[in-house]
Each structure stands twice: as structure tokens, then as C-alpha cells.
Amino acid sequence: MDKQHITYPRNTIGKIPPCPVAPDSLQGIPRQQTNPARWQGEQWPAFVVALKQANIELRVAPHNTGTYMTDAGGLAYGKPHGVVIARGAAQIATLMQLAQQFQVPVTTRGGGLTTEGESVAFGGVLLDMTGMSRVLHIDKTALTVRTEGGIFWHLLAEALRREGLDYLSAPLNLTSSVGGTLGVGGIDVNSSKLGCSADQAIALQVVTPTGEIVECSDEMHAELFQRVILGYGQFGIITEATLRIRPYTPLRMHYYYYSSLRNAVEDLIHLDRTEACDYSGILTMMDRAITLLVAFDSDERETEFLNHHRQAVRGYGELPFAIRTAAYYAVRPWRVKEALYLYQRKRELFPDLQPAHHMQGGQMIDRTVVFSRAVWKHWGGRQMVIPDLASSVDKFVESVERGNAVCKKYFPHYTLYCVGIKLRADHKPHYELSCIPPDAEEWAYGCEFEPMMGDNSYSRDQLQSFKNEIYDIGVDLGTSYYRFGGMMKGYIRRALGDEMVEKHLAMKRQADPSMILNRHVIF
Amino acid sequence: MSHSNCHGCSLCLLSCPMWQQRRDVQYSPQGIFKALQHNATNDEIAPALFSCLLCGACDVLCPEQIDITDTIKTLRQTLFAKGGEIELRKNIGSLLTQPVAETRIEANTIILPGKALRSMPDTLTKIQTLLSNETHAAIATDDGDDIALALEAGIHISEQRRRNFLEPLQEARRLYISNAHLLRALHQWLPATALCALGYSLSQLGELTSKLKKSDLYLIEARSFHFDHKQKITHYDQLRYQQGCQTNLDLQCNAIPTAAGVLNTLQPALDATEQGNWILSGRNVQRIVVECAEDGLAMSQVTRQPVLHIADLMEA
Numbered sequence A: 001m002d003k004q005h006i007t008y009p010r011n012t013i014g015k016i017p018p019c020p021v022a023p024d025s026l027q028g029i030p031r032q033q034t035n036p037a038r039w040q041g042e043q044w045p046a047f048v049v050a051l052k053q054a055n056i057e058l059r060v061a062p063h064n065t066g067t068y069m070t071d072a073g074g075l076a077y078g079k080p081h082g083v084v085i086a087r088g089a090a091q092i093a094t095l096m097q098l099a100q101q102f103q104v105p106v107t108t109r110g111g112g113l114t115t116e117g118e119s120v121a122f123g124g125v126l127l128d129m130t131g132m133s134r135v136l137h138i139d140k141t142a143l144t145v146r147t148e149g150g151i152f153w154h155l156l157a158e159a160l161r162r163e164g165l166d167y168l169s170a171p172l173n174l175t176s177s178v179g180g181t182l183g184v185g186g187i188d189v190n191s192s193k194l195g196c197s198a199d200q201a202i203a204l205q206v207v208t209p210t211g212e213i214v215e216c217s218d219e220m221h222a223e224l225f226q227r228v229i230l231g232y233g234q235f236g237i238i239t240e241a242t243l244r245i246r247p248y249t250p251l252r253m254h255y256y257y258y259s260s261l262r263n264a265v266e267d268l269i270h271l272d273r274t275e276a277c278d279y280s281g282i283l284t285m286m287d288r289a290i291t292l293l294v295a296f297d298s299d300e301r302e303t304e305f306l307n308h309h310r311q312a313v314r315g316y317g318e319l320p321f322a323i324r325t326a327a328y329y330a331v332r333p334w335r336v337k338e339a340l341y342l343y344q345r346k347r348e349l350f351p352d353l354q355p356a357h358h359m360q361g362g363q364m365i366d367r368t369v370v371f372s373r374a375v376w377k378h379w380g381g382r383q384m385v386i387p388d389l390a391s392s393v394d395k396f397v398e399s400v401e402r403g404n405a406v407c408k409k410y411f412p413h414y415t416l417y418c419v420g421i422k423l424r425a426d427h428k429p430h431y432e433l434s435c436i437p438p439d440a441e442e443w444a445y446g447c448e449f450e451p452m453m454g455d456n457s458y459s460r461d462q463l464q465s466f467k468n469e470i471y472d473i474g475v476d477l478g479t480s481y482y483r484f485g486g487m488m489k490g491y492i493r494r495a496l497g498d499e500m501v502e503k504h505l506a507m508k509r510q511a512d513p514s515m516i517l518n519r520h521v522i523f
Numbered sequence B: 001m002s003h004s005n006c007h008g009c010s011l012c013l014l015s016c017p018m019w020q021q022r023r024d025v026q027y028s029p030q031g032i033f034k035a036l037q038h039n040a041t042n043d044e045i046a047p048a049l050f051s052c053l054l055c056g057a058c059d060v061l062c063p064e065q066i067d068i069t070d071t072i073k074t075l076r077q078t079l080f081a082k083g084g085e086i087e088l089r090k091n092i093g094s095l096l097t098q099p100v101a102e103t104r105i106e107a108n109t110i111i112l113p114g115k116a117l118r119s120m121p122d123t124l125t126k127i128q129t130l131l132s133n134e135t136h137a138a139i140a141t142d143d144g145d146d147i148a149l150a151l152e153a154g155i156h157i158s159e160q161r162r163r164n165f166l167e168p169l170q171e172a173r174r175l176y177i178s179n180a181h182l183l184r185a186l187h188q189w190l191p192a193t194a195l196c197a198l199g200y201s202l203s204q205l206g207e208l209t210s211k212l213k214k215s216d217l218y219l220i221e222a223r224s225f226h227f228d229h230k231q232k233i234t235h236y237d238q239l240r241y242q243q244g245c246q247t248n249l250d251l252q253c254n255a256i257p258t259a260a261g262v263l264n265t266l267q268p269a270l271d272a273t274e275q276g277n278w279i280l281s282g283r284n285v286q287r288i289v290v291e292c293a294e295d296g297l298a299m300s301q302v303t304r305q306p307v308l309h310i311a312d313l314m315e316a
């Protein structure tokens, strides 16, 4: 199709436009939120010959391409024409030059933990970045690490921990990659203090969509740096990254329990504002059982919290909460099922949140291992539906409460996971058209809505409708989303406005003339 | 759970030495299973199948609880049965025709040390002394090295050979077995006998472990450890914190294996030096203590630091 003739629907923030699909289809699902059309491979044979001449290995067997059929979401399905395992910046640069020349789409994939198909290739080349996953240099004095872009955060942690060091913050998921995360965000339970992973990158080596290898940072090629960080892979492929690191510390954990979501969220915000703790987050089981996680890097910080801030936290300790909950259900015998669910959930989940061999002297040795394994065990599966809302502090309570109401409508059981993200004033340009909401100052807040699907099977339509309803809240409130790309890209214009999207589209067209790098994610 | 349950979470990659050396998903349980889900032939996945160390770390990690190592062994068997891997078959052939000893051993406790430990007679004598409590612990004359190799490679074991091997062991109440493949098989073949991993049993002797120092790297034998991870992790976790020694446990609490193993020696698919260096990387250790003799041999190739068997701590 001629790019000049594409017309985009114009909407204003805060208005949910009429559904552009047939009136009898599901409410609120515009056409672009289904799998994109597969690229038809017009110049594929010539491209394959050129790759071969350039000595780039391309795998085209069905079992090679089939390995990358979907992402962690398991709702988007697409097959590349061929797979390239990333082995170096020069190889990727050549790949991109040829891809531009032959107009072949290239989809970059790290851990493939997206849930809207952003790391799924609908034809073209799938570039598997995990082939570039070595730690290159650890600078113990400057507290920085240089690593290849496809490395899993967990493997980075393995290397750093041998030196008594640790990364600052990363997704609580062992198999997300550094490159995939810097382009998306990276939220940890310490992000309210240290910011998102993307803000910890000092410098990057990037292969641009036209195949140049460029080193960039806030000082060097700053504009490229700004676009690649939180840029959903639109402006370049991250082949190497220099990240800030820190001395390793185990965590002193405390859990406080609430039966009011609003109180828990307000307390979370208060703790972040007063810098009372080093880690914080909310994890819900149901409306009556909400957990506020609070943790510390040192005994001093823990003691300071207990002496000066604990009284401001309205949540209960485990025993008082158990007694209150038992009393509540004792006088409401018709809610026995709910009580049993809570009891069973506590019995199954809690031991996995503090397994003996990952604890020492009451301290948690590695939060990511513990939380990530619990996530996969208790929430994981073939389909992972995790819509989210990312808002300013002011809109957060409402976002969470409205999202909670939507969850209740669709699923008997679900979990909300809320965390704060400290923002860097000097990184405002990085945040444009990203998961960081434009109106957020100092902190942004994110809430993920995760159904517990268990052995129940839900239709794709039902799951899609659920996601749409959550995302619609964002349009209504003018928030952003952690996962607005891929099948949800229709929301970007609606939530962030045409002007912003057009500005970035113009930059994208300039940087990527054939519009081949990570298509269908944003543009 | 079978390979069709793999949903591609990649968790199995994290402790997989085969993947870590290649950084290519084809060489991982995920790659093998996804390929099978897309109709790959056994020949197409053969290179990965035969690069696997069968260390069992992936079994512990898989949230779908797929029995990965058993699946890989079964796939190897199928491949051999169909006449694949001709070179490997040639190499293994001579090792399988071992002389067979049929003499029954008159002992309640028998030790099956394996080839490497047999070549360390002093250490073996110490092990014998350490494990002879109420009754004398005898050393098996036939410790089934060939059977262990066949199990690892996925080669058919004749019924007669299996019977000959088991016959002398029938009367024993307790067996200490060094080879983890053999240990797993014996659980099926001799269900009534108490079967103990040799290294793990030695690591439970306070008289030995009390001699571990902070500057030691203690190497847990990965295969039998992962086979029974839930029970053994508590023991090794206590060991490392009580003695203050370092171990080869990674952040997932899986044991990083050496590339030792007969199959990898015959047809090296993984670089033993790279594997050894990864175990040592970033560590400041003055001595390496192993509970498996093969691991000791592998480590002594990559370090100048002394490498000794845990049983040798008896003297230290």
C-alpha cells in the first residue's frame, strides 16, 4: 500500500471513538487489535540470496520459524519467513542494510515476554537477540557493567553476584532481556526509589534501522538515545548497553495486609513520597486480602521504618489480619467459599514467596528468582493476559479501583500488582510516547491486572474484551500503558493524542525509510 | 507432562549449560520441544539431543513439570533404534562389551564407585572405611560402567547383561552409587533396596564437612542433586551456610555441572574448559572439593588450585 494514502482516525484524548469494526462484533475492539496481516514476502527470494552472499545464516525450516510462533501472551500468532540468531553488531548492521534494500520486515526479539504480539514476526525476519548475551565488562570502581543487549537480566545477575554486585532494577521476570526491557520500561519493586530499568542505561550501542552502528548516550547522539530508550524497538536495535550497578544486598521483607484497596494504594504512595522504604508494591488476592510489600536494603533502614513510619501504615501484620479475617467470615457463613479460597491461596502461594533455600536469616537472597518463579507457577501458562494502566499519582487510585471493577466482571479470581516509578526530570525527552504518562511528575504509577485463569479456558474474544475494557479506562482518564504496543497499538492515538503520534511517525519514517524494523508495534 | 506442554517460557535456558555455551535456543529443552511441536524429525534435533549433559537442572526449573531429561533420553533411544548417530555408536560399541563378573557379593552394603574413583585406590579405601558402619561396605566388582553409558546415550541394554549386573547386588540392603544415571535406573530395577547417591552420602558425614573452609569451593554432583532437588537442596543450603564454603549452586539454587560425562568425553559437544571456567569465574577459592571423581578430573584441567575428593578430607 502507498504510505502516502494511509489515513488515520482523528480522536481527542478522553473520548472513546465508535468501534470501526462491524456493529455486531465485540464492543470496543477496533480492527487493528487482531493479528496484523502477514507480510507476503514479495522480495524474499532475492533477499535470501543477498544474505547468503553476506555470510549471514538464515534458518527457514518450519521447526526453526515455528519456535517463535507467539509471545508470552499467547494470543498473537505469526510466523517469520526466516530466523537470524544475533551474533554481533556488524552482522546485524548488514542484515538491516539488506532488509532496507529489499524492504523485508525485521522483528527483534529478546525474551519474547510481550503479551500483545510485539515480539512476534508476522512474516519477514525474526532476529533472536538472545544469541548476543554475554557480559562484556564489569567496572567495580565506577559501578557500571557493559553487556550485550540480548542477555537475560538473570544471567547478568549471575555474573554480577560473583563479584558481590547487582543490577539496580529489572522486571521481576527471569527471562526478560536487557535490550527488550530498555525499549519498554522495566519495573521492579524498587522502581519507586531507583526508577525504571530504562533510566539506568548510561550508554548504548545501537544498530539503526538503516544499518549504522552508533554509540549513543545523553551526551553522544543524544537524540537517538532518547528515541531508543523506551522506544519499543522502533528506532534501533540495542546490541550493547552500559548500565549502572550497585553492591548486592539481600532484602529484609515485611508484608502488611489490608481489606481496603484504596487504603493500601494510598499507603503505597505515602511510603514512596516519604522514602520510608527501599522496595514497595501491592499484590492483591481479592478485595478483602490485599498485601503491601515493604522491604529494605539494610538493617538501619528497616529499623528507621519500624521506629518512624510503621504507625502511618494502616495494614495489619499477618496474625492480627488472620484473626480479623476469620472473625469477618465467621459471621458471614454464606461466604465460606471465599474464605476457603483465601486459605488455599495463602497455603499454596506464600511458601513460594519465601522458600527456605532462597532465604537466609530471614532475608530474601534473590527477589527476582523468588517472584519470577512464583509468577510462572501461579499465573503462568499458555496465555498470559496482563493489561495495565500507567498513570500519574493523582489518577492512580481511580485507575486501580476502576480496573479492579472490570476484573471482577470477567474473572472470579485475579491479582492486581501495583508499583511506583520514580522519574528523572532530566529524562523527560525519553518519556515521550512511552509507558510513562505525559502528565506524571516525580513519580508514575503502574497497575497490572492479572486474571488467575487456572485450568479454566477462556475464549480469545473474552480475553480481548477484558483487555479492551481496561485500556478504555486509560483512554477515559488520559493515562498511558506499559503494554500499549502490538495488538493494542490502536490505543496509542486515543490515549496520547494524534499530535504526539504524528511527530514520532515522522521521525520513524526518516529513520526507517522502508518502515521495516519492528512493524506493527507502534506504527 | 510431555513436550507438547512446553509453552516456551525459556526458564529452562537459565541453568542449561548446553544453551549457555551456544546461546542458541535450538540447544535447549525449549528449542527441542518447540521443534518437535513443529514436526521436526529426530535427525533435525539430534545435535541438540546429543549435546545435552543430562544434568537435570531444567527438570527443576520447568513450571510445566515436563520430565525433560527422561524425554531427552527417550528421544536418544528412538534415534538409535532407527539407526541414527552412526559415529557415536561406533565409538561407544567397544565400551559396551565389558567383561562381566557374575560373582555374588556377600555384603549388606555395596559401593558402586565407577571408573574414575576406581583409579583412586586410596580415596576408595577411605570411602569404604567411612561407609562401613555396622557392616562392612564392599566394593562391587562390576559397577556397570557400560550400563551407565548405555543409559546416558540411549542405547539398548540386553536383558542378559542387565540381569548379570543386578545378580550380585540382589542381596544387598544398601547400595552407594556414584553414577547418577545408574542410580535412577536402579530405583526401578531394585525398588526394595536402599539406594544412596555416593557423593551426597559422603556430604552428610560431619567428620568430613566440618573440615570445609571458607576458601573452599564445594562441587555438588549435579545429576543426582537435581534428580532429588527438593530434599537435597535443604541439606546443601545448610552446608554452605554452616561451613561458610562456596558451592557451585547458581542463583536458582541449581548445581552448575562440569562437562564430565562419558558421552561428552567420547563426542565432545560442550567445551569442558569453558564450563570449568564458568564455575570458577569471579570466585576467590583456594581449594576445590568434589563429591564426584569425574568432576574432580574435569576441574583439575582448568585450575592450578588443589582439587580433592570429599573423602580425602579424612586426612586433611
Ligand SMILES: Cc1cc2nc3c(=O)[nH]c(=O)nc-3n(C[C@H](O)[C@H](O)[C@H](O)COP(=O)(O)OP(=O)(O)OC[C@H]3O[C@@H](n4cnc5c(N)ncnc54)[C@H](O)[C@@H]3O)c2cc1C
Pocket: A071, A072, A073, A107, A108, A109, A110, A111, A112, A113, A114, A115, A118, A119, A129, A149, A150, A170, A171, A172, A173, A175, A176, A177, A178, A179, A180, A181, A182, A183, A184, A185, A186, A187, A188, A232, A233, A234, A236, A237, A238, A239, A375, A376, A384, A518, A521
Ligand atoms: C510473566 C510476566 C511477568 C512480567 N513481569 C514484569 C515486571 O515485573 N516488570 C516489568 O517491567 N515487566 C514485566 N513483564 C513485561 C516484560 O518483562 C517486558 O515486556 C520485558 O521487559 C520485555 O523484555 P523481553 O526481553 O522479553 O522483550 P521482548 O518481549 O522480546 O521485546 C519487547 C519489545 O522490544 C523489542 N526488542 C527486543 N529486544 C530488543 C533489542 N535488543 N533492541 C531493540 N528492541 C528490542 C521487541 O521487538 C519488542 O517490541 C512481565 C511479562 C510477563 C509475561
Ligand code: SF4
Pocket: B012, B015, B016, B017, B018, B019, B028, B029, B051, B052, B053, B054, B055, B056, B057, B058, B059, B068, B069
Ligand atoms: S539436562 Fe542439563 S544440559 Fe540437558 S537440557 Fe537440561 S539443563 Fe540443559
Ligand code: SF4
Pocket: B005, B006, B007, B008, B009, B010, B011, B012, B013, B029, B030, B033, B061, B062, B063, B064, B065, B066, B068
Ligand atoms: S521451562 Fe518447560 S515450559 Fe518453559 S520453555 Fe523450558 S521446557 Fe518449555
